[in-house]
Amino acid sequence: MGVVVLVTGVARHLGARFAAEVRRRPGVDLVVGVDVQPPGPPVEEPDGPAAPYTFHQLDLRRPAVSRVIAGHRVDTVVHLSVSxxxxxxxxxxxxxxxxxxxxMQLLGACQKASGVRRLVVKSTTGVYGSAPRDPAVFSERIQPKDxxxxxxxxxxxxxxxxxxxxxxxxxxVAVTVLRFANIVGPHADxxxxxxxxLPVLPTVLGYDPRLQFVHEDDAVEVLCRAADEPVPGTVNTGTFNxxxxxxxLLSQCARRLGRPTLPLLLPAVSWMAALGxxxxxxxxxxxxxRLLTHGRVVDTTRLRETFxxxxxxxxxxxxxxxxxxxxPGLLPPGRLAAATDRLAALISPEGPAPAAPNVVPNRPRRPRS
Structure with missing residues (x-):
C-alpha cells in the first residue's frame, strides 16, 4: 500500500494548493483533508493521474481527528492549520x-497511531521575534534575545x-518543522x-526594515519535499528556515507597489494599526x-545544503x-522612484545614490525535480 497523507488547514489557499499538488506525487494512494470549514472551489484540478481525495470537516480541538487517522491508516501528517x-x-x-x-490534540492522535511515520509542521520565522538587539541574520540554532x-x-x-x-x-517518526518567511504570491492571503x-502605507518614522519573502510556489514545493522520502544525499528532517x-527594504517594497508611504511616530502607527x-x-x-519596525532576516544555508x-x-x-x-498603486513605480531620487538630491549635496531598480525582471525558472 502506498502513502496516505493527512493535511490540516485545507480550507486556506496554501493547504488547498498543497493537497492538490501532493495528489500528483508518485506513491501517494490517498490524501485526506481536514479543516473546521469546508474548502472552497478546488484551486486546480490535477492533470493526469492523481490520488483520490477525501475531506473531513472537524475541529482539531476535538478528539475526532484520532478516528480519521486510524480509519484511513494515515502514515504522513502535514499540519498547515497554525495560522x-x-x-x-x-x-x-x-x-x-x-x-x-x-x-496538542493532533499530536496526541499521532502519538497513539502506530502507523504514523512522518510529521511536517508549518511554522514561521516570526518565532525569532523582531527587536532592535536582534542579530543581523538568524540561523536555526540561534535563540532570540527578545x-x-x-x-x-x-x-x-x-x-x-x-x-x-x-x-x-x-x-x-520523522519530524520536520518549516519556518516560513512571509509567504507572497498572486493569491497570498x-x-x-x-x-x-492599503492605498497608503503607514511606516514608523526613522525605520526602514529589511524583509524577506517566500513565493507560494516555493512554499508548496518545500512542503511536498518534506512529505516525501528524502532525496539521496539530503536530509529532510529537523528545523529549516x-x-x-x-x-x-520596506521602502523598496512600497516603490515596487507604487504605494506612497506615510512616516509616523510609533504611537501613531500603533493607533492606526488598532483602528485597522x-x-x-x-x-x-x-x-x-514590530516586523515593520525592526525587520528580520534568516539564514537559509540548511535549506539549500541539508534539505x-x-x-x-x-x-x-x-x-x-x-x-x-x-x-498599479496610486503612483506608477517609475514616477515614484523618480520623485524619491529628486527628494534625495535636494537633501544630499552630493546628489542621490544610485537607486535600486523598481521592477525586478523574472529570471528563467529552473525545472523542478
Whole structure:
C-alpha cells in the first residue's frame, strides 16, 4: 500500500494548493483533508493521474481527528492549520486555542497511531521575534534575545515546543518543522498582504526594515519535499528556515507597489494599526508592527545544503510577482522612484545614490525535480 497523507488547514489557499499538488506525487494512494470549514472551489484540478481525495470537516480541538487517522491508516501528517487568523472568527483567544490546543490534540492522535511515520509542521520565522538587539541574520540554532510575547508568533513557538516533545516520545517518526518567511504570491492571503494592499502605507518614522519573502510556489514545493522520502544525499528532517534569497527594504517594497508611504511616530502607527483591526481594514498585529519596525532576516544555508532545495524565486522576484497581481498603486513605480531620487538630491549635496531598480525582471525558472 502506498502513502496516505493527512493535511490540516485545507480550507486556506496554501493547504488547498498543497493537497492538490501532493495528489500528483508518485506513491501517494490517498490524501485526506481536514479543516473546521469546508474548502472552497478546488484551486486546480490535477492533470493526469492523481490520488483520490477525501475531506473531513472537524475541529482539531476535538478528539475526532484520532478516528480519521486510524480509519484511513494515515502514515504522513502535514499540519498547515497554525495560522495568524482564524476561519470565521477574529477573536484572538479562539485563534490561539485553534493553533495550540488543536496542535496538542493532533499530536496526541499521532502519538497513539502506530502507523504514523512522518510529521511536517508549518511554522514561521516570526518565532525569532523582531527587536532592535536582534542579530543581523538568524540561523536555526540561534535563540532570540527578545522572543515574541504574544500573537501568532508566540503560538508558533509554543507549537514548536509541543512538536519537540512529540519527537522525543516518538523517535520512530520523522519530524520536520518549516519556518516560513512571509509567504507572497498572486493569491497570498496573509495579514502582511493586507497591509501592502492599503492605498497608503503607514511606516514608523526613522525605520526602514529589511524583509524577506517566500513565493507560494516555493512554499508548496518545500512542503511536498518534506512529505516525501528524502532525496539521496539530503536530509529532510529537523528545523529549516524557508525564504527566498536576498532582502528588500520596506521602502523598496512600497516603490515596487507604487504605494506612497506615510512616516509616523510609533504611537501613531500603533493607533492606526488598532483602528485597522477594529474596522477590519487590515489585520496588522503588534508582532507585524514590530516586523515593520525592526525587520528580520534568516539564514537559509540548511535549506539549500541539508534539505537540498534552493527556492526558485528570490525575495525580490517573489515580491515582484505579488506586486504584479496587486495591480498599479496610486503612483506608477517609475514616477515614484523618480520623485524619491529628486527628494534625495535636494537633501544630499552630493546628489542621490544610485537607486535600486523598481521592477525586478523574472529570471528563467529552473525545472523542478
Amino acid at each position: 495568524a487568523t482564524g476561519l470565521g472568527s477574529t477573536n484572538r483567544s479562539a485563534v490561539k486555542e485553534a493553533n495550540v490546543i488543536g496542535t 522572543p515574541p510575547g504574544g500573537g501568532f508568533a508566540k503560538d508558533a513557538a509554543e507549537v514548536e515546543g509541543y512538536v519537540r516533545g512529540f519527537a522525543r516520545r516518538r523517535p520512530d 496573509t495579514p502582511l498582504s493586507e497591509y501592502f494592499a 524557508v525564504a527566498g534569497e536576498g532582502v528588500l 483591526r477594529r474596522t477590519r481594514l487590515a489585520d496588522v498585529s503588534s508582532e507585524q508592527l 537540498g532545495y534552493r527556492p526558485v524565486f528570490s525575495t525580490p522576484e517573489a515580491f515582484a510577482d505579488f506586486a504584479a497581481a496587486e495591480g
